[in-house]
Amino acid sequence: MRDLMKFSKIPTATITRLSIYSRYLEAMAQEGVKIVASDKLSQKCGVNPAQIRKDLAYFGEFGIRGVGYFVKELLFEIRRILGLHKIWRMALVGMGNLGSALLAHQNFIRQGYEFAVVFDIDPGKVGRRLPNGQIIYHLDEMESVIAEKEIEIGVIATPAAKAQMVANRLISAGIRAILNFAPIQLQVPEGLAVEHVDFTVKLDNLAYQLTMANT
Amino acid sequence: MRDLMKFSKIPTATITRLSIYSRYLEAMAQEGVKIVASDKLSQKCGVNPAQIRKDLAYFGEFGIRGVGYFVKELLFEIRRILGLHKIWRMALVGMGNLGSALLAHQNFIRQGYEFAVVFDIDPGKVGRRLPNGQIIYHLDEMESVIAEKEIEIGVIATPAAKAQMVANRLISAGIRAILNFAPIQLQVPEGLAVEHVDFTVKLDNLAYQLTMANT
Numbered sequence: 093m094r095d096l097m098k099f100s101k102i103p104t105a106t107i108t109r110l111s112i113y114s115r116y117l118e119a120m121a122q123e124g125v126k127i128v129a130s131d132k133l134s135q136k137c138g139v140n141p142a143q144i145r146k147d148l149a150y151f152g153e154f155g156i157r158g159v160g161y162f163v164k165e166l167l168f169e170i171r172r173i174l175g176l177h178k179i180w181r182m183a184l185v186g187m188g189n190l191g192s193a194l195l196a197h198q199n200f201i202r203q204g205y206e207f208a209v210v211f212d213i214d215p216g217k218v219g220r221r222l223p224n225g226q227i228i229y230h231l232d233e234m235e236s237v238i239a240e241k242e243i244e245i246g247v248i249a250t251p252a253a254k255a256q257m258v259a260n261r262l263i264s265a266g267i268r269a270i271l272n273f274a275p276i277q278l279q280v281p282e283g284l285a286v287e288h289v290d291f292t293v294k295l296d297n298l299a300y301q302l303t304m305a306n307t
Numbered sequence: 308m309r310d311l312m313k314f315s316k317i318p319t320a321t322i323t324r325l326s327i328y329s330r331y332l333e334a335m336a337q338e339g340v341k342i343v344a345s346d347k348l349s350q351k352c353g354v355n356p357a358q359i360r361k362d363l364a365y366f367g368e369f370g371i372r373g374v375g376y377f378v379k380e381l382l383f384e385i386r387r388i389l390g391l392h393k394i395w396r397m398a399l400v401g402m403g404n405l406g407s408a409l410l411a412h413q414n415f416i417r418q419g420y421e422f423a424v425v426f427d428i429d430p431g432k433v434g435r436r437l438p439n440g441q442i443i444y445h446l447d448e449m450e451s452v453i454a455e456k457e458i459e460i461g462v463i464a465t466p467a468a469k470a471q472m473v474a475n476r477l478i479s480a481g482i483r484a485i486l487n488f489a490p491i492q493l494q495v496p497e498g499l500a501v502e503h504v505d506f507t508v509k510l511d512n513l514a515y516q517l518t519m520a521n522t
Contacts, residue, residue: 104512108511110511111512140318175517176511176514180510180517189408190405190408197490199507200506203510204514245514252413268520269516271509275414277334283520285512285517285520290330291409292415292420294503295420296322296326297322297326298484299395299420299460300388301500302459302500303389303390305498
């Protein structure tokens, strides 16, 4: 309980940065890098060393002054903090172009996220078996399928007009966390975790850099 | 030049947060909200008020103490800072599921980004006209098309194995900024702006919240 209280004060931005650190640490681990200097990690991630130290300090002591961080150790710890020591089972709702692209993207399973079930409402799609073995279920089967398959995260890849309805049904089915790709702000009850993927936020960074370069 | 030097010290995280502030301010402007209290904006964006003040202070003085921020004024200023006072012309490379989903996503044009041209290598796709009027060009036409259509940003939605080759060709064609959806780290020359969209970073936030809730 003490840990929970301590953890609950951690800013979202810190969690997002931990996630980014883990991506670079993973790449380094794959390349066989054993130790990374704090300024090297800082440069790779675009976060200053003091911020990295501050982010990690929420969780304990990491790294050795004047040496750096042990890549695998830090990666292991960050993945443990983020809850990535297990595979998270997800339901994908919406088997349009975006849904198909998400299913095919290798990053999810590599990072510990599995699309265990898929839902749609199109009679031409429902019942079909996908290359990975999942069957496309109808939305009306959501409650029983989600309970049976022990799904923890719902991923919404429907058109904007359907996204709130889908969110409501996911929540009634017992889902506590939603990743929303539809371009609307979802209304959800207190205590539900929702993240919204907006493809254009990263474009703003590019637009800014181009604007500065032309100043 | 003085402005450029001042601006070039601004952290990427600040630019990303400005982008997030602008999304919430836009939603408020659409709802007819005229003034937003600093703690309300803070709560919406999940960024503490001191950080918001610090981010904005790079660019000037905003808001009135004890009152808050004028929604439209702040939105206008942030969009100007980010370079969103114009429409950015983009080339999409890769007309698979992800490319199709990106083309159909309403957020891009709403935020000031237009897919002006589309490239692929599939003979079954090249030459086809898309619903929005774009023609799918072959990759080999890239140099001339990008110059002629005054494209500024390249968006890579190809499989991972093709992404570096596509990046190289975009760069030879004169593109200075790339948004990469392929799950690989691109190697690009110094001075080129590259952003990588990783769908799983937001999932890490959800996994963390679920893990904490179950502690």
